[in-house]
Amino acid sequence: MARTEPARGMRDFLPEDVRRREHVIVVIKRVYERYGFEPLETPAVENLETLLGKYGDEGNQLIYKILKRGEGEASGEADLALRYDLTVPLARVVAHHHAKLPRLFKRYQIQPVWRADRPARGRFREFYQCDVDALGSTSPVIEAELCAAVADAMVELGFAEFSIRLNHRQLLTSMLNASGITETLHGAALVALDKEDKIGVDGVRQELAQRGVLPESARSLFAAIGALRDRAPVSGLDETGVAALANLDAIETMAKGTQAEARLRRDPSLARGLSYYTGAIMEVNVADLAGSLGGGGRYDNLVGMFSGQQIPACGFSLGLERILVVMSERGMFPASLATTPADVMVAVFDAAGLPHAMRVAGQMREAGLRVLVYPDADKIGKQIKYADGRGIPFVALLGADEIAKGDVTVKNLAAQSQQTHSQSAAGAAILEALKNRG
RNA sequence: GCGGAUGUAGCUCAGGGGUAGAGCGCCUGACUGUGGCUCAGGAAGUCGCGGGUUCGAGACCCGUCAUCCGCCCCA
Numbered sequence: 001m002a003r004t005e006p007a008r009g010m011r012d013f014l015p016e017d018v019r020r021r022e023h024v025i026v027v028i029k030r031v032y033e034r035y036g037f038e039p040l041e042t043p044a045v046e047n048l049e050t051l052l053g054k055y056g057d058e059g060n061q062l063i064y065k066i067l068k069r070g071e072g073e074a075s076g077e078a079d080l081a082l083r084y085d086l087t088v089p090l091a092r093v094v095a096h097h098h099a100k101l102p103r104l105f106k107r108y109q110i111q112p113v114w115r116a117d118r119p120a121r122g123r124f125r126e127f128y129q130c131d132v133d134a135l136g137s138t139s140p141v142i143e144a145e146l147c148a149a150v151a152d153a154m155v156e157l158g159f160a161e162f163s164i165r166l167n168h169r170q171l172l173t174s175m176l177n178a179s180g181i182t183e184t185l186h187g188a189a190l191v192a193l194d195k196e197d198k199i200g201v202d203g204v205r206q207e208l209a210q211r212g213v214l215p216e217s218a219r220s221l222f223a224a225i226g227a228l229r230d231r232a233p234v235s236g237l238d239e240t241g242v243a244a245l246a247n248l249d250a251i252e253t254m255a256k257g258t259q260a261e262a263r264l265r266r267d268p269s270l271a272r273g274l275s276y277y278t279g280a281i282m283e284v285n286v287a288d289l290a291g292s293l294g295g296g297g298r299y300d301n302l303v304g305m306f307s308g309q310q311i312p313a314c315g316f317s318l319g320l321e322r323i324l325v326v327m328s329e330r331g332m333f334p335a336s337l338a339t340t341p342a343d344v345m346v347a348v349f350d351a352a353g354l355p356h357a358m359r360v361a362g363q364m365r366e367a368g369l370r371v372l373v374y375p376d377a378d379k380i381g382k383q384i385k386y387a388d389g390r391g392i393p394f395v396a397l398l399g400a401d402e403i404a405k406g407d408v409t410v411k412n413l414a415a416q417s418q419q420t421h422s423q424s425a426a427g428a429a430i431l432e433a434l435k436n437r438g
Numbered sequence: 439g440c441g442g443a444u445g446u447a448g449c450u451c452a453g454g455g456g457u458a459g460a461g462c463g464c465c466u467g468a469c470u471g472u473g474g475c476u477c478a479g480g481a482a483g484u485c486g487c488g489g490g491u492u493c494g495a496g497a498c499c500c501g502u503c504a505u506c507c508g509c510c511c512c513a
Contacts, residue, residue, distance in 0.1 A: 005504075058511060085513085117512070118439080119505090129513060191511090273512060294513060319513025349471060384473040399471055413473070 009117070009125025016339045021128075023337055024157060024323055025110055028130045031153040032108040035145055037132050040107040042089040044114075048081045054088045054302070056275035062115045082114035086131040087276070087315055088302065094135050094313075095306035104136040110320070122291060122325040130294075133315030135303065140247060143280050144254030146296060146316040150284060151259035154293075157323065158332045162293070164263045165283045167270035168248055169297070174241025175234070175268070179220035181213055189213055189221070194271035198290070204269075228268040244279070251280060276302045282316060289326055294318035342372035344394040344410075344430055347383040353398045360396060360408055360423050367427025388413050393437070394430050 006012055013021065029039075051063055065078035072079070083089050086109045094101060110130045119125060132149055134142045147164050154162055172193075176186050192207040199207070201222065208218045220236075227234045237245070248266065255261050272281045272295055279298030286293060296316030303311040327333060344364060346357040354377070361371040372392065374383045380397070387395045397409040397418075408426045411418040412433065421429050 008504080062511085113513085115512080118510090120512095121507080123512070127513065291512065317513065322513055347472090379470090380472050381469080382473090386473090388473050395472085397472075401471085409471090411472070416474090418472085 007125075009119040011124060011126070015341075016337075019337050019339060020324060020328070020333055021320065023333065024320060024327070025128075025130070027156050028153045028318065029108070029110065031149055031156060032132050034152070035106070035132075035149045037106045037108040037134075037149075040090070040093065040109045041111060042083070042086070042093060042109070044082055044112070045080050046083050046089060046092070048078055050092055050306075051081050051084055051088060054276055054305070055084060056273065058273070059084065059275070062117050064114045064116050084115060085113050086111060086129050086317065087133065087299065090131070090133055090135075090315070091299075091302040091313065092306050094303050094311060095309070098307065098309065098311070102136075104134065106132075106134045108132045122289060122319075122322045124321060128320035130318040130320055131315055132317075133313060135311050135313040138300070138312045140250035140254050140280075142314045143251045143282070143298065144258070144260065146314060147251075147255055147260035147264060147282060148258035150294065150296075150316050150318060151263055153318065154284065155259050157327065159286065159326075162263055162284055162286045163265045164260055165265050165267040165270045165285060166248060166251065166280065167267055168244040168280050169277050170240045170279065171228075171237075171244035171248070171268070172271060174237045174244065175221065175224045175228075177238065178224060178234075178236030178241070179217045181217045181221070185211065185213055190271040191273075193221075193225075193269050194273075196269040197267075225268045228266070231266075247280060272297060280314070284318070286326055288329070289322060291322065292319075293322045293326070338391065340391040340393070342370040342390075342392050343434060344369055344396055345372045345374055345383070345387040345390075345392045346396045346398065347374045347380060347387070348377055349380055349397075349399040351377045353377070353400075353403060356398050356403050360398060360426070363423060364396070364427040364430070367431060369427055369430060384411070384413070393434070396426060396430075 045066065048063075048065060052060060055063075063084050064082040066080040066082070067073060068075060068077050068079050090107065090109065094105060108131060110128060112126050112128050114126050117123060117125060132146060134146065147166075151162075151164065172190060173186065176189055177183075181189055188211040189208060192204050192211060192213075195207070196204050205218055205222070208221075209215065213221075224234050224236070234241075234245075252261075252264060252266075255264055270281060270283055272283065276299045277297040278300045281295070281297035283295040284293040294317050296314070298312070298314040300310065300312040303309070303313060346361045346364075348354055348357050354373075354375075357373050361373045364371045372387075374386065384395055393413060395411045395413060397411060399409075402408050402420065402423075406423050407420050408423050409418050409420045410426055410430060410433075414437070419429070
């Protein structure tokens with residue numbers, strides 16, 4: 001038999017999956033719109049050079065490249081790529097269309113991205129990101145609003161317990177410098193540090209040593225982190241480090257009174273992988289998922305990489321499938337999402353009734369019902385069983401008697417009752433019955 | 439990219455060298471204008487794929503692919 005699974009790391013979404021995904025997307029959109037963000041969509045495919053060099057070495061490796069076509073095919077070179085995230089395409093859009101866009105541009109974008117990563121729990125090769133970004137301002141109001149919007153979306157989806165970890169790239173740099181770690185080791189040190197919540201302080205200490213960080217530097221680094229955690233003065237920070245700390249204070253002040261306030265948690269060990277971040281960085285976590293539900297930060301230099309014109313920017317990205325994994329496991333979806341393809345199914349006793357079924361279905365649709373016509377004159381029991389199996393609450397029965405009189409018998413499957421109406425009145429009767437059962 | 443586990447009927451799984459199994463689902467009938475309950479019957483699997491060992495392989499060996507769990511990284 002031919003293989004029928006989708007390609008590795010890719011998934012089919014069956015009707016129930018689509019309804020769940022759309023439910024989450026609708027909630028997130030509603031919240032983002034409430035903060036004045038506007039929708040944006042960009043192509044699945046970007047020019048390869050647009051993406052290269054924006055995500056760090058590891059990121060570059062994971063980009064899905066598209067080989068040249070036609071005459072260029074033989075060269076084996078790639079010139080296009082599937083988008084790896086929504087942030088770099090946004091920066092390209094802002095650089096390209098800056099004259100048409102407002103000075104302060106707030107946009108959201110919910111679209112799939114592709115990464116040639118190894119699939120794992122909550123990790124796929126095609127997945128949706130729900131991004132919100134604001135460009136054109138360096139104010140801490142931006143960070144605070146992004147955190148507030150994300151927190152609102154989480155709360156509205158039904159998450160009560162979650163944290164938004166907060167840190168600052170320049171604070172990290174300053175801290176590493178103050179600890180005597182040379183710049184060439186900064187990347188390695190940040191990777192080790194970022195794992196602290198997973199492998200513990202001792203694990204980080206070991207990994208730092210493996211990566212060539214001197215023991216006294218590591219000691220100094222841990223001391224600085226400890227001081228930051230305790231909100232105590234940190235020795236040896238340079239000016240940018242001090243400014244970064246002040247920036248974090250300002251963000252927290254602005255977030256007061258929002259849903260984010262209670263969830264914000266300063267975490268000096270948070271580093272985040274993407275190389276384009278320049279300021280505050282954020283990450284949303286819940287207890288029962290090892291990775292993050294989403295993350296973001298400030299990237300003031302990214303637009304400049306395309307246009308030469310520096311436009312400050314800051315954004316946040318929620319991972320749709322991460323949210324879905326947790327919501328599925330916890331059973332957080334509203335009962336109204338249960339899949340019922342129709343409100344009523346029209347069934348006939350013989351093929352001569354089918355044209356009448358079509359006509360009656362049309363009347364019912366005009367009345368506002370979702371109507372499925374059973375297409376074959378199967379045994380009536382089989383037809384009713386199909387309707388019951390699909391969760392369709394009503395079956396409209398058309399036999400010779402009903403057709404002769406212009407009637408239709410409406411059977412309520414749950415109540416095990418049935419009533420005959422005139423065909424023109426049946427739709428209204430079913431609507432009424434649907435309302436009563438809630 | 440590395441380590442571990444698992445691939446048997448539509449689904450969940452049992453069988454660990456000698457005739458391919460169960461539960462659920464599906465189909466038919468009891469019940470020729472009515473679903474769920476009950477009863478009787480039925481269909482369905484080259485046991486992930488390729489090689490090897492053996493008189494004989496679903497089982498043992500090698501390879502491969504897929505899935506899951508860790509690591510790495512990330513949404």
